Amino acid sequence: MIVHSMNRRQLLSWIGKTAGVSAMYQAMSSLGFAAESRPMSHLNFSGAPKGASVLILGAGLAGMAAAYELSQAGYKVKILEYNGRAGGRCWTLRGGDTFTELGGEKQTCEFSDGNYINPGPWRIPHDHHHVMEYCNKFGVALEPFCQLNYNAYLHSTQAFDGKPQRYRHVQADYQGYISEMLGKVVKQGALDDELTLEDRERLFESLRSFAALDENGAYKKSLETSMRRGFAIDPPGGLGPSTQYSEPLDRSALIQSELWEHIWKGQQLRHMSTIFQPVGGMDSIAKAFVQRVGQFIEYNAKVTHIDQSDTGVSATYTVNGEEKVASADWCVCTIPLSILGQIPMKVGTAMQMAIRAVPYDASIKIGLEFKRRFWEQDDTIYGGLSYTDLPISQISYPSSNFGSKGAGVLLGAYTYGPNAYEFTSLPPAQRIKQAVKYGAQIHPQYTEEFANGISVGWHRVPWTLGCYGMWTEETRKAHYENLCNIDGRIVLAGEHASYLPAWQEGALSSARDAIQRLHNEIVSTGA
């Protein structure tokens, strides 16, 4: 084989010649480090030249926020959008909606009235200042998103004979046992060198308080521990059967179960309480923008070529097979990099290489409608998430309309990694079948109550070719600035041009940053 006779350097140079320079720079895919979200920046658009025009490509949140702010400042704007709908990934599926994925499979959502699924963004952390401020400004009603539910399940096929465990049992017992053990370590003197006697005494007290340990530091069946993990028989009113405390899970089984892996999930910054969702579906945000910038959008416009000169920018696009050209003085391009990398665009090598260096992650979401809300009625689970080591990864229960009588919709799978690719590779009907089969291991009611389902495998989405742009530390270093810098008359914006990938906050903060820089450039060049 020729391969054997090539060394690594020769290979790379061969690849450079064959697949393009940027191929050589492609780094391994893994999540980039996300930065802290910042307060919404103040925009200063003073001195906007009269009649200056900006062409915006893509009507996702980044494109629409750019259009909104620029038009408010007096710029003439136009947006070209591939879909017949604005919002991009900020999207909600309801009964009657259809989705045709790459490959041509068309799904029709059969949910009953009032039910929906957010196939993309679904959570708004309280510290996502840009999203929160636009929602507040536009009057988009928010309600709490139940992330953490102590009564939801943690499930492992490898632990507790595959029986799902309540989060509160795993959480209280894990906290209990580690505190008990640390208490023993303190008592046995293992920390004598590190802590003063006073510190050790206080630490021991804190462990008792933290985990409901008894006076000797033991975590065991008691009123106090049952007040954390729940009772075997709840306290009665009147003359019911008498209260029974519950028995903690076996310590070794718990440690071996790896269910502790899920405890921190609701504690991480981006999932902390309070966290929100728009009432009625995430697309309320998109709709609020459309009310304000809808008149600037040309729909069903597929951009195929982007050109620029010293005097302006032009984009070639097709609408129902007809080729058209839109021109403007400047351009804000929010087309996802997975697609932009395939569109001939007149920008320098640095930006081109940056665009080609960011692969898009895999993800699948599957919405399942059931004839009744058995999770509430039978399992006392109101909102929140159950986690599992099955390919579906998680089940999310609706955070609204608690106690309603009719059909309800669950998020029946939300997966990344190999399982996301595997689900995406299946025909839609198979995906639903598998999600129901696996979910039934946690909720046996699935089999009886299942009504219909719809799935979105993000690599099959024709207008993103993936879930979000996956940066690595290496690619950030090599390409991020080149991606964000203005090239002539073109600036890029969107989730991919931010340190908050896979969040709407990234899309909005990137758009505001990009248009401020563009405005400064416009004013300084006097053009």
Added chain:
Amino acid sequence: MNIKRLVSTAIVMCSAMVCVSVSAKEEPMFSSSGVFVQQEGENIYRALCQGCHMPNGEGAVGAGQYPALAENPKLGTPHYAIFMVSKGLGGMPAFSQMLTDEQIAEVVNFVRASFGNNHTDIITAKDVTPFSN
């Protein structure tokens, strides 16, 4: 030994002892770690590549596109496909963390001999290693 090697060793040992290879027509197989469980070229294609390149390698076109692998002259040499699968490019992610060198060789052999591509020269993990680490 990095995690990938560890898992790959585990998978090789496992496949020698108990794991039965499942053909594309049976119940779909799901992986249980960050590395794909499928070992055979066609099974890897069905679990991974066809999500983008489609079941018959025909590719797909929307606002962007996935190139067809069917009758693709660029598959004449194995290097390009090995590189694409290992390192990725543009909208195609790198899979060297999710596939072992053996698996990459298997799936490259499969696409080079399928969908109207008739290249019968076989590559092995050794040919992949220079690209994948």
